[in-house]
Amino acid sequence: MGIRILLVDDHELVRQGIAEMLSAETDLDVVGQAGTVARALVLARQIEADVAVLDVRMPDGNGLDLCRELLVRVPGLRCLVLTSDDGSRADAITAGASGFVLKQVLGMTLVDAVRAVAAGGSHLDAESRPEHEHR
Numbered sequence: 001m002g003i004r005i006l007l008v009d010d011h012e013l014v015r016q017g018i019a020e021m022l023s024a025e026t027d028l029d030v031v032g033q034a035g036t037v038a039r040a041l042v043l044a045r046q047i048e049a050d051v052a053v054l055d056v057r058m059p060d061g062n063g064l065d066l067c068r069e070l071l072v073r074v075p076g077l078r079c080l081v082l083t084s085d086d087g088s089r090a091d092a093i094t095a096g097a098s099g100f101v102l103k104q105v106l107g108m109t110l111v112d113a114v115r116a117v118a119a120g121g122s123h124l125d126a127e128s129r130p131e132h133e134h135r
Contacts, residue, residue, distance in 0.1 A: 002029045003118040006049035008040045008066065009082070010058050014103075018053070018082075021107050028114060037061035044074050050118045053110075056083040056092075064088070064095040071096045078117045082110065089124065099123035 005022060007030050009015040019030040032047045034040035037060045044052070052070055054063035067079040080099040081092035092100045098117040101110055113123035 002027045003051060003114060004029050004031045004047070004049045005114065006030075006032045006034070006040065006043060006047060006052040006077075008034045008037075008052060008058070008063065009055040010035045011055075014055075018110070022053075022111065022114065025111055028111065035059075037063075037066045040066055041069065041073070044070055044077070049074075049077060051114055052077055052079045053082050053114065054079055054097075056081060056085055056088045064091050064097075067092070067095040067097050078120075080113055080117045080123070093124075 005028060007015055007019050012035060015033055015035065019033060022028045023030050031049055032043040034043050037058050054067055056063040063081060067081065070077055070079060079097045080101065081088065081097045082101050082103055084103045086102060089100045099113050099122055101113045116123040
């Protein structure tokens with residue numbers, strides 16, 4: 001059985017593109033998609049996702065609050081924040097996210113991040129680290 005993913009992004013084209021890219025991997029399966037926080041909360045109770053990939057900016061809330069809520073409501077679920085806002089990294093970690101990836105990453109970076117988070121690890125996109133942390 002592959003890694004089951006709940007994908008939450010308010011931009012339909014972005015969401016569909018990410019879903020298509022992730023689903024192209026034999027071990028990844030996007031089992032639910034939502035464009036709002038409210039829809040994500042409903043879906044999270046209906047599907048058994050391993051990883052929730054969450055955008056930060058949502059029309060009816062934000063992905064960081066959603067992350068906190070999902071971690072309470074869905075035992076075992078792990079969250080990966082995917083955003084264009086580099087400044088959200090510390091907030092994502094504080095919210096309980098296991099990973100943080102900027103939207104401008106290469107596709108395989110996102111795929112690797114999903115796999116790492118699903119395996120119980122963490123992933124902080126190297127592009128989002130402060131310059132002094134690069135090695």
